[in-house]
Amino acid sequence: MAIQGYSIRRFMATAVVALGCASNAVAEMESMSDQDLSGVSGQYGGMSLSGDVTFNESGGPLKGEAVGFDCGEGERCGARIAAQLNQGGGWIVLDDLQGTFEFMGLTLATRLITGDDTGFGGDAADFNREVIEIGLPETARFTDFSYTMATSSTARPGDSDFRQVDRLTVEMGGDMTLDGNALIFPTEP
């Protein structure tokens, strides 16, 4: 049961986070007023998270196997995510993802939004429901964080006929100040 249990349960946590991320794009960003914050105190369900996430700090499990992830000069070292849009067609790729993202004070809780809430352009009364509230971390830092957007002929760089055109490479470093909350609204009754 143990393995059966942990895989399923890990899924639950993953699903919640994945949905959170998926919905993030459409969530309203609002600063919490002092009044809002005073309403939050006394809750005990939430938590504040601090920590870091690192991708492929020292290469990945395919490093050194001559399949395109060998971390040499100018070579790929990070993770690769490839998706094929059309049958028999090429692949759109987020390639060579690596680096570290640190954050301090990301909060996770549920929150009831009612007509008493301010700051939603007067729409709070229309919401009148609970939401998942992600309080953005005040401080966040990217260290050597980079990825490349590309198009490719094959999913794997080690496949025959592999050809790839890098479209865009992003490198990020330094501190960010994030302020506000992401509110995730369920839409079904």
Add this chain to the structure above:
Amino acid sequence: MMKPVLHRWFSAAGMALYAATGQVGAMEAMDDAELAGVQGQAGVTVEMAHKASMDRFSYFTNDNGIHLEDIQVGSASDPDGRGRRDYELDLLSDGSLEIGLDIQDERVSVGGISLDDSGARSMGSFWMDRDMNGWFRITPGGALSEEGYTFNSFFSMLDSRFGYQTNGHQLFLDDVTMFVNASDHTLDVENGVIQYVAPTDLYLDIAAIRYAEGETPVRGDQSSRPSMGGFEIDQDFVSEFEISGGGGRQGPEGIRVNADTTLNSGDFLYKTNGYGVELSGMSGSSAVQDLRIEVGEDFTAEARQGLAFTLNGDGSSAQGSLSIDDIRLGVDAGSRDGGRSIGSVNLSWLYENQTINGDAFGNQVYLMAGGHPDAGDEGMRFASEWSLADAGLTWTTNGNSVLFDGIQSWGRGDVTVNVTGNEELEGTQFYKGLRVGFDGISGGYRMDGIRVGSEGSAEGAEVQAGAELLSALGVFRSFEFGNMDGQYTLTPGGPNGDGITINSDLYIEDGRIGSLTEESGQGVWADDLSYEGHIRDMTLEVVQDGLRVVQGEAWSTMDVGNLRVGGAEDGASFGRIVWQRYGQDSEMVITGPEGQEGLKLALTSIFSEAVGDKRNRFLWETGRTTDAEGNPQNGTGMQLVLDNIHTSDGLGAGNNDFGVQTELTVDVREADSADGMQPSFHVNTHTRFRELNVGRVNLVHNDGSGNSSTATALQGVSIQNMDMESNLNATPIP
């Protein structure tokens, strides 16, 4: 016949072995005064070679009876032989009666246990083979008056065996060694209540647990049969019992028990192949109030008869605490050296009546004849109700603690126990071993949250979320279910000799998992949950530095009807989520981090390619039509389907051995947070996989009248060379 006392030699031999185990601290040596009392006395020796049988022994309360049938006493080694007992009786100068006993090659067996309404059903047969010697001394005068008695006793059991058999399949504890040192037990009767105080040293070594087929209990050497591993238990405790008549819950006849136990010290070891899981430095206490024992009718509408143990009166409760100084995984089973520490644990509990969701729960068990109905007439059924009103678990690593606080649990239903074989009977597949079945169980648990602080201060810390980070380990803030059926069958033998092989099937309906839950009742809920899971040939064994679990084949489907935010029943929904899992040879090793305390899990999850209906598949459905009651109808909305998710070794050779490898380390530590340095609940996750593929991403449109159309959004997704590490420290929201 008169002769000098010799039985001291019996016990001396046992004492020498007892001391040789090196596990027990307190030993009762005979002092000079005691020896003086023996000197010059003469006694009676009784030597018996015996064989006896009794057709039936019955116990009745309120006209309901439980019956032990076909009781036999004879030789353990020879079906036609006789057991041997030697007694030596002596009267000591202080008026004590001392009985030396030496029992050799004796088997005591009970052919079946049934109740008045059992019909052909029986609880199965039990037997005990033993070589036992020791002495027993009764001295006039108890703890409360001269009319009571004081007992002292020491006895050893060597190379003994305890077995349980149902329907021609038997499971037995093999090569059992036990030493019991009872010093100054006192028995008094006061106002009609028996008062029994029992300070006891106990050492128990169960070398092996084995399985055999056959209608007749095994005899002779059985060491070639596979074993589940062994247990060693060493305890120094004092139990105080108050036992009275005065009636059960259902009539004027029955036994009432109050029992207080103080565990002064204790150690526990589970061992396979020379390695063990050790719980050391245990101490604690337990108090049971108003337990009643009788033969009566259970709490269901069928009013089935059972031997009832009820703890559900107005004043009934069971409360206690247990402290375990150190839990080590993978120690050397002989020397107890080595292994990895996962820290120390303190538990507290209170079982008493409580009302959950308007439903009253108490604590009661009714033991009945007959297990799973398809397995045969023999087996046990426990009709049970439990009510854990308040419990806490404090886990301490490296001087910092987390308290899982305000834990409640409740439920009711039937648990069945059979010993079964590899066979299909009446359409039910059984597996070889000890089968524990779940039949119509409903229940759940929930907790307030966690409190984190330095050792000794966690109780006063602010309650917060964070248990959610352990959802990968099956720890939730709350989990309840309307119905659970299923079974676990434990078979002796692992991949490397000793170990346990597990086959299981589990079905859960009307479930609900909660996270980020608030005192007000709002939270994030996986509601309207159903689950079906199957495991074949999973093995469990203790290895160097850890506990290793390997799945053979496992497949499951979890269907969350609504992922809600807000109220558990009426919160708005993100829609429905279905997660199908299929894997082979996934592995988990539980250990501690090297050089410090904590919990570390190394998980290898193999996601296998689809085989028929067994597959890894994720489905998210929204926009469902609703029925007349407003309940959304599954399969009527828009579905996003990630199908045939599978891992690969990524070299194009079709191998799938690497899987998704995750190392999960959990501990409590000082960490930097938004409020500065403070104790936090820390989870480190390091996940690596060579290749994780999604066969296809489809969008399925259902028109509500049974017609659907599928559009493929992505022909495939392939994620390669992933190596992701995260550190999360959970603290209260400032």
